[in-house]
Amino acid sequence: MQIKQIAKRLVDAAWVARVIEVLDRRSDNRTTELGMLSQAFEFAKINDVPGDYFEFGLWRGKTFGYAYRMKRRYGRDNMKLWGFDSFQGLPATEKHPDNIWYEGQFACTRPEFEKIMGSRGIQRSEYELIQGFYSDSLNDNAHRRLSGRKAAVIYVDCDLYESTIQVLNFIEPYIVNGSIICFDDFYNYKGDPAQGEQKALAEFLQQRPLLHFIPYLDYAPLGKSFICRLK
Ligand SMILES: C[S@@+](CC[C@H](N)C(=O)[O-])C[C@H]1O[C@@H](n2cnc3c(N)ncnc32)[C@H](O)[C@@H]1O
Numbered sequence: 001m002q003i004k005q006i007a008k009r010l011v012d013a014a015w016v017a018r019v020i021e022v023l024d025r026r027s028d029n030r031t032t033e034l035g036m037l038s039q040a041f042e043f044a045k046i047n048d049v050p051g052d053y054f055e056f057g058l059w060r061g062k063t064f065g066y067a068y069r070m071k072r073r074y075g076r077d078n079m080k081l082w083g084f085d086s087f088q089g090l091p092a093t094e095k096h097p098d099n100i101w102y103e104g105q106f107a108c109t110r111p112e113f114e115k116i117m118g119s120r121g122i123q124r125s126e127y128e129l130i131q132g133f134y135s136d137s138l139n140d141n142a143h144r145r146l147s148g149r150k151a152a153v154i155y156v157d158c159d160l161y162e163s164t165i166q167v168l169n170f171i172e173p174y175i176v177n178g179s180i181i182c183f184d185d186f187y188n189y190k191g192d193p194a195q196g197e198q199k200a201l202a203e204f205l206q207q208r209p210l211l212h213f214i215p216y217l218d219y220a221p222l223g224k225s226f227i228c229r230l231k
Pocket of ligand 1: 056057058059060061062063064084085086087088089090091105106107108132133134135157158159160162163
């Protein structure tokens with residue numbers, strides 16, 4: 001077996017995930033993306049915010065798998081986990097001044113993703129996947145599948161302005177008072193508000209006077225989360 005394969009297996013092994021979780025639990029207040037997720041789930045518990053977990057941008061499931069653990073930790077038995085991804089990595093995008101991404105980056109096939117989840121003890125019946133590039137997959141059919149659902153925690157980790165604006169337009173009907181939305185790459189592009197997730201969020205909110213996103217926590221190295229309020 002090649003070293004790369006051994007390393008991948010090690011990273012995906014359930015016991016490694018468990019060690020990370022235990023270590024991370026000791027430092028939950030250190031807000032990295034995993035700490036941020038645990039804060040979001042705790043916020044939802046304290047405030048009794050109803051709804052599911054939506055994640056846009058899964059790659060090999062690090063944050064998605066952790067959200068599953070948080071669902072268990074906080075006893076959210078009725079919460080469904082929804083994952084949205086192309087399973088082909090990033091789409092092609094126009095050139096940006098500070099772009100650090102490339103087409104196909106973070107590709108992980110759906111069977112590979114499901115296998116990784118399985119290796120972490122997460123059964124296929126415990127989550128739902130909506131597959132495809134967002135320009136195709138965030139459609140009426142997806143809304144039908146989500147009919148009647150709300151989102152307590154939304155994790156946006158799709159890196160690009162183009163992807164993020166599609167996500168924001170899609171999730172609007174699932175937002176409730178107290179939904180936490182996390183942007184994993186908010187301060188990317190050297191923090192430029194005219195690029196990436198920051199640009200998408202500003203554009204989205206400008207057209208939605210009845211939606212208010214209250215800044216909640218900044219988390220390392222590039223993330224920021226908000227509490228959603230409907231006016
Ligand atoms: C940085 S990775 C996600 C990392 C992951 N959350 C983790 O914990 O490691 C970005 C993901 O976003 C997905 N993605 C970005 N833009 C997309 C789009 N327009 N449609 C579908 N998937 C997209 C990519 O396929 C990739 O899996």
